[in-house]
Amino acid sequence: MSRFEGFDAQVPEWFVGLEADNSKTYFDAHRPYYERAVRGQLTALLADLSEELGGETKIFRQNRDVRFSVDKSPYKTQTYGILSGSTLTPAGLYVGISADGLTAGGGYWRMERDQLERYRSAVADDERGADLAARTAEVEAAGLEQWGESLATAPRGYPRDHPRIEMLRRKSVTFGRRLPVGDGIGATEGRTFVAGTWTSSAPVLHWLDTHVGPTTAPPRRR
Template sequence: MSQLSKSSFDFLKKLEKNNNREWFKENKPMYDAANEDAKAFLGAVEDTLNTFDQIEKKKLFRIYRDVRFSKDKTPYSTSFRMSLGREGAFRRGGYYIKLEPGGSMIGGGFYNPNPGDIKLIRSHIAADDKPLRKILKSKKFKATFGELMGDQVKSAPKGFSKDHPAIDLLRYKAMYVFKEFSDKEVLAPTFLKEVKNVYKTIQPFFNYMTEILTHDLDGVPLYK
């Protein structure tokens, strides 16, 4: 399945208007078909990514929401959310997809890097921020994603001066980018090709991160 079917989007639209357990139970066959459709699309994305990257795992998130600590008590998600993790110690980060009527997007990066990784990322940036800035300022990258996204510390991370020339980058606790898509684009036969183009655009960022996360500041490999 190279594209999500219109019937799957129609299910999500109906679910948004009828987000309750009674309606969902009555329309479970419609959900089952849409969920299988989403799984097939995720498999197609994985196959596409493996032509220029290496994917270790993929996940289609559950439609059932955990409402225990949420003010929003609606029981079901009205989107299909997916993630694909890059392979092993030599590749970090991952890809993310959200398919939702009126709110679809695809992206990638480092959503929740472990403390050791973010410390090493900051150390490399502090030593030389030019390689990352070159990637972020490239015409294709900016045209596709705009600006780098991610939560940031308010002042300066521990061990770094708030006056450091690269403090704007050092503040990031997570680093990722995304591109939004209209419903028409998502349901078009060319959508998988668009996904491929977007994810190829993010490769320089991932390649840079792979390099700095597998080497110390002297360029000595951290993994054999």
């Protein structure tokens, strides 16, 4: 595996082309560039970060699973992967590249029912909920945005006027930020950006690992 060298300025153009012509013809014609400059560099970046932070890496397939989707376009318009079991958190830390730039983040995405129950119980508790609110403010002050879906109203069993209702409504608790490719992202810049984003999200990650943890539900069947 080669070391991470960065993302060149043509990466966004490759994704813009894929968005405009999401076809096997386009993808096969531009596959060498994708393998070298997109997927190859993301794989190398994750490998470098794994050496620094520990954990196992995974790059997801570019092909979309269209079996149960109305949208039959064959390819994802971003390339992404995760680092799991790092020194920061057992959960997966996300990194992806697309036309919008290099994105990094961490947290609990689309929590399962048992996780939501533990999460909401902890948020409703005055001590633990206040602790999460303080950690969230710390992470946001570091320049990270909170992403993910929320319920339209209060979850069942919780009052709509609860002081932490916005937190209770969340189905995901994730934080991240994005770095535009611009004239290119160098190796040091890319590694520093991703590792720094993940480290900045650590206060909330530690809270989630302590009070929510992984799901104990069996895998879903499609």
